[in-house]
Amino acid sequence: MHELAITQSIVEAVVDRLGEARIASVRLEIGTLSGVVPDSVRFCFDLVTEGTTLAGARLEIDQPGGRARCRSCAEEFSSDDPIMLCACGSADLDVIAGQELTITAVEVV
């Protein structure tokens, strides 16, 4: 359950950047290949934000899909499966999207 630590990092990062400002909403990008489960972050968010400037804030999560480039045949393809295989059979890939784990924006009250 690393999502608890991840959610704590989100709150710390927002407080670091915005100090005392009351936060109305937080927008995240959690890629489908990031290894982080959005529902678990949602579950942790209310617990972790309690007593902070983020208490009661709305949480919006965008989930960019996965995309990879094959190192064997140079083909680019989309996949949300963490066990990615190129159509040519190679598993030797550069993941070029889907691993995002970013606080994209916050809305202050």
Added chain:
Amino acid sequence: MCATCGCSSPHDHDHAHDDRGGQVIDLQQRVLARNDHLAEHNRTWLSDRGALAVNLMSSPGSGKTTLLERTVRELPAAVAVIEGDQETQFDAERIRATGRTAVQVNTGSGCHLDAAMVRRALGELDPRPGSVVFIENVGNLVCPALFDLGETVRVVIMSVTEGEDKPLKYPHMVRTADVVLLNKVDLLPHLDFDIDRFVGYLRQVNPHAPVLRVSARTGAGLADWYGWLRRAIRCQVAVTRGGHGDLTKTDSPVVGGHPGVGEHPHPVALQPVDSPP
């Protein structure tokens, strides 16, 4: 276009959108930026000392501590150990009994080590220049995968009592491994474990990491492990001097070695795949 709200302004700075009711501030901040920043500090600190940091990750019960006990006894190098567990000092005591230095980190409710914990432990450990610093992560095949500790190399340990399909069940961690140790091979005669199937599954998520068959109990295969570590130490020295290393090769034949592979999956062999730019 603004990445936050899709508006057409080409701004990349903090900005307001009054139509949303409040002020929307564009952050574009990586969630793990703080951890990754501390990890980079750890990496620099270790590199300045010419130390090789080895992050050992596995499920509970894979024989990680037994392997480490034997390794620190037999490896002819300066060695220091950081032990990560939720509770108890047991593992650090086991390492100290070998005569080596060890610091125990208890994570409490935490399921993984992070860069801040390792930073504190390194300060306490104060490893000698040129040491191999083993960091035994919390036994867990999920969470430690995401947290860069500032390690030089990542080692995943699996054992033949765990089933061949573990690499596919835990792809995030296996993908980041620089080497995979398959432990407890002395038990193979008593099990139905199919090594070829295990390696086949592993190759679907990590095409290059060498697979070393070892038994921490009997010592089988440990010479290959020590050989790999010696190569890693040499690579660390080379990288410290501005060169590159390749850890996909080993001193001895390995199971499932990828034929014709001369290129490490990471652009610079000794940088973990998730390390920040």
